Amino acid sequence: MCPSLFLAGTCAACRLVVQKRTVAGPFNQGAERTHMSSEQEIQPVIGVIGGSGLYDIDGLENKEWRRVETPWGEPSDELLFGTFEGVKCVFLPRHGRGHPIPPSELNFRANIDALKRAGVTDILSLSAVGSLKEELPPGHFVLVDQFIDRSFARIKTFFGTGCVAHVSMADPVSHRILDVVEREGRKLGISLIRGGTYLVMEGPQFSTRAESHLYRSWGCSVVGMTNMPEAKLAREAEMNYATVAMVTDFDCWHPDHDSVTVEAVVKVMKGNAENARRLVKAIIPVLGQKRPVDPSAERALDFALITAPEKRDPALMAKLDAVAGRILNAG
Numbered sequence: 001m002c003p004s005l006f007l008a009g010t011c012a013a014c015r016l017v018v019q020k021r022t023v024a025g026p027f028n029q030g031a032e033r034t035h036m037s038s039e040q041e042i043q044p045v046i047g048v049i050g051g052s053g054l055y056d057i058d059g060l061e062n063k064e065w066r067r068v069e070t071p072w073g074e075p076s077d078e079l080l081f082g083t084f085e086g087v088k089c090v091f092l093p094r095h096g097r098g099h100p101i102p103p104s105e106l107n108f109r110a111n112i113d114a115l116k117r118a119g120v121t122d123i124l125s126l127s128a129v130g131s132l133k134e135e136l137p138p139g140h141f142v143l144v145d146q147f148i149d150r151s152f153a154r155i156k157t158f159f160g161t162g163c164v165a166h167v168s169m170a171d172p173v174s175h176r177i178l179d180v181v182e183r184e185g186r187k188l189g190i191s192l193i194r195g196g197t198y199l200v201m202e203g204p205q206f207s208t209r210a211e212s213h214l215y216r217s218w219g220c221s222v223v224g225m226t227n228m229p230e231a232k233l234a235r236e237a238e239m240n241y242a243t244v245a246m247v248t249d250f251d252c253w254h255p256d257h258d259s260v261t262v263e264a265v266v267k268v269m270k271g272n273a274e275n276a277r278r279l280v281k282a283i284i285p286v287l288g289q290k291r292p293v294d295p296s297a298e299r300a301l302d303f304a305l306i307t308a309p310e311k312r313d314p315a316l317m318a319k320l321d322a323v324a325g326r327i328l329n330a331g
C-alpha cells in the first residue's frame with residue numbers, strides 16, 4: 001500500500017508505472033494537464049466515436065490507424081489518428097470496423113481510456129437511435145442533453161474498491177460542444193433539434209412495444225444501446241462529451257410505421273452518415289481552437305474522490321494514471 005500516491009514524487013515504484021503509461025498517445029497533453037489552472041488555455045484534440053454505419057472518417061490528413069494499449073483491456077479497434085485543417089483528431093469506430101462487437105460487449109472503459117491516453121479532450125459521439133416522438137422522424141439529428149441509463153450488464157466506472165469517486169452527472173454533456181454543433185448544423189441545413197433525452201437500453205434485442213410506450217411516457221426523445229456508460233466514463237476521465245443522435249426509425253410504438261429492423265436502420269444510416277460527415281468536417285476546425293479549461297468536465301474529479309489516502313489501492317491507482325492522472329499526480 002502506498003499512502004502517498006497523491007503526492008507526486010514520493011513513491012518511486014508507483015510513479016514509474018504511472019509515467020510509463022501516461023506518455024502512450026501522440027497527442028497526449030497529460031503532463032500539462034496535471035498542473036493546469038482554470039485560467040490556462042488548452043489546445044483541444046477532438047475525438048470522434050463513430051456508431052453504427054460510421055466506421056471511418058472523411059478528409060483526415062496524415063491518417064494512421066494505431067493500436068493503443070490500456071490497463072482496462074482492448075478498445076473496440078485501433079484508433080485513427082490524423083489532422084483536419086491543422087486540428088488533431090482521433091477517430092474510434094465504437095463497434096469496431098465491420099461491426100463485430102455488440103453493445104453489451106463493448107469495452108467502454110478501454111475505449112475512453114484509449115482516447116484519453118491519445119490526448120483527446122473533446123468527444124463527439126455519433127449514434128444511430130430510434131425516435132420516441134412524432135416530431136423526430138428518421139433523418140433528424142437530436143443534440144441530446146440528458147440520458148436515462150437502463151443498461152444493466154456493463155461496467156460503469158473506472159473507480160472501485162481502493163479508490164472511490166462520485167462525479168456529477170447532472171449535466172452529462174458539453175453545452176460548449178453542442179453550441180458549435182447546433183450552429184454549424186443549421187448552417188448546413190441539417191434538420192436538428194437541440195435538447196432531448198436518450199434512453200439507454202441494454203439490447204441487443206430491440207424494445208418490446210410496452211417498453212417503447214413506457215419510454216415515451218417518461219418523455220424520452222430517443223432510444224439507443226450505447227451512450228451509457230460511455231458518457232459516465234468520459235466524465236470520470238474529465239473529458240467533454242456530446243452526442244449527435246441520428247434518428248433511423250420510430251422504434252415500435254408508431255401505429256403508422258413498421259417496427260424497427262437492422263435493415264431499416266442501415267438504409268436510413270446511409271443518408272444520415274453523409275450529413276454526419278459534413279457536420280464533423282464543419283465543427284472540427286471550430287472545436288479545435290485554443291480555449292480555456294472547461295471546468296464542468298475537465299475539473300470533474302476535483303471534489304469527487306472520497307477514499308482516504310491510506311486506504312487507496314496502489315494497483316488501482318496505477319490503472320487510473322491516464323483517467324485521473326491530473327489529480328492523482330498533483331503535487
Ligand SMILES: CSC[C@H]1O[C@H](OP(=O)(O)O)[C@H](O)[C@@H]1O
Pocket residue numbers: 050051052053094095103126127128129224225226227262265
Ligand atoms: C444497428 S441498430 C442498433 C445499434 O445502433 C446503435 O449503435 P450506435 O450508438 O453505436 O450507433 C444502437 O445503440 C445499437 O447499438
Ligand SMILES: Nc1ncnc2[nH]cnc12
Pocket residue numbers: 128129130131206207223224225248249250251252260265
Ligand atoms: N429503435 C432502436 N432501439 C435501439 N437502438 C437503436 N438504434 C437505432 N434504432 C434503435
